[in-house]
Amino acid sequence: MTQHFLLSKAARTLTLAKVFRMSEDQAYETFREMRWEGGEPVCPHCGGTHVYEYRARRIFKCKACGRQFSVTSGTLFHSRKLQMRDYLAAVAIFCNGVKGTSALQLSRDLDVQYKTAFVLAHKLREVMAVEQQDRRLSGEVEIDGAYFGGYVKPSNIREERLDRRRSLNKAGTRQVVVAARERGGKLLTNVYPKESGGNNFIASRLDKGTVIYTDEAYSWRPLHKQFKGYRINHTERYVDGHITTNRVESFFSRLRRAEMGQHHSIAGPYLDNYADEMAWREDNRRLSNGEQFQRLIEYAASLGRSNQWAGYWQRQAKVENNFV
Template sequence: MTTQFKSLLQLFDYFKDDATCVKYLADSRWGDTPSCPHCGNVGAYVTNRGYKCKAKECAKKFSVTTGTIFENTKISLRYWFAAIYLATAHKKGISSLQLSRDLNITQKTAWFLLHRVREMLTNNAPQMLEGTVEVDETYIGGKHRNKHSKARRLLNEKGTGAINKTPVVAMLQRDGSIITIVTPLANGDSIKPFIYANVKPGSTVITDGFGAYKGLDKTYTHEVVMHSENEYVRPGNIHTNTLEGFWSHLKRGIIGTFHQVSPKHLHRYCHEFGFKYNTRKVLDTVRFTDAIKNVNGKRLTYAKLIS
């Protein structure tokens, strides 16, 4: 199933109609045995409009899109699959304006569609990181010269580039996965619980000299690289350069493709780039297949999106 198409043109040839898309989605969700999205019961009757749960206590009707990001969509699944393929295959993402031109849909529709795809790429139950884990924070926002006068004055007084920017914290396991979180404050009270919840005790955690990381040595082997003293690599392969590479990728995507990202939606962009980083060693088609497997329980309504 993952070798049927290797480009956007081949994707449209393979998914020639909605019936093919529905079958592909059903195989991805359930295989040969449909499962009721309402009660979780395995087994359903096939009806002329979809399925009906075999459990007498439930007996609800549902379709292959019920309980997914596609639920109640007015857009053809062919367009959905094309958008998912483009969003996951483009290393620096695709803007809603570009997607609207590529698929001949409105920019508003493309914007809503892409945010639902990003919501789908969220990993709600990531595996605990272990071994050597790099931890770092960055700040997403406008350049100093583009800030209003009050922000520039605060920046000059405090001497930090974090004024009016949104903190993002990430943890990256060497030769493994990355986990990101957008936090309102970058301090020990917000960062350390995030680390404790996602990194196995006893692991080697490498950070810079930021004070929020003090105390990690009680749970981990804590190595500190003092960037403030122009120290970036220490013997023993002690550095955070792998994570710095991810930050560069994320920021180049935001600056070059999206130009501006609001703090309200920033976490979805981080999940998008995190998903692409975690699947960086697979083919675009395999990445598409992995993304489709995440459609369950990730519905995002327009009212919630703009609330």
């Protein structure tokens, strides 16, 4: 029997133990080498490569523009508060969480405040979203949508139970994740109030001549007008020769498992971030976690500071104070 990939040696090149065996100096050097080729600093302000180094304070000063910077300046870990080793550990823990990693787990594993872990996890999701940014799909592409959120608790009394299948009886917080998956290729995800909302987005990302596969939902009609495609009638069967959407649906089951097993609820304003995260895990599932780790760190180093998450709790505190 062939061994499951996740149990093979290649999948275990990076262990959390390795990170925790590093001294803070080693962690710093590791990050420095991942950020800059050969660890040679480049000024994030002007791109200058002639730099003074103040070793004791781990500060650099650019000879060209005279400004100071650190190894994390202008990266996702900008204005960092944790030790370098904690960041590496966070990325390792996050990579290892095949079904997602909750902020609560991260806060316990790293022994940091929940708020710190919450922002850190969301920053890593932001990194994961980068791969989808300019992605185009072609060949054969399966498309589907799945609803999240808007759970209506059934009444304990039978006569008072609503038919929860009727949209009239569903809560307004429901949103749909629309996903397109190239056969043998990668995923694209986005979030909309209704399934049909994703048509323009998907159409804009498919190459000419793409063949699409969907279920029989009315939502996909505009796409079928633009692209050659097939529909599978799910009330009858899930596979009809080559006509199936099982590949895109396996992504949704991964997203559901992350919701149930890790987060309990991924609905609301961050649904898009969770979808990006799980798409990244699905797309990169064949990389060893050493490679996944390397990839995330490199993106984190090159992405620049987070617009969405830098200073998140400080802004939240301001909003709350305004209501006091």
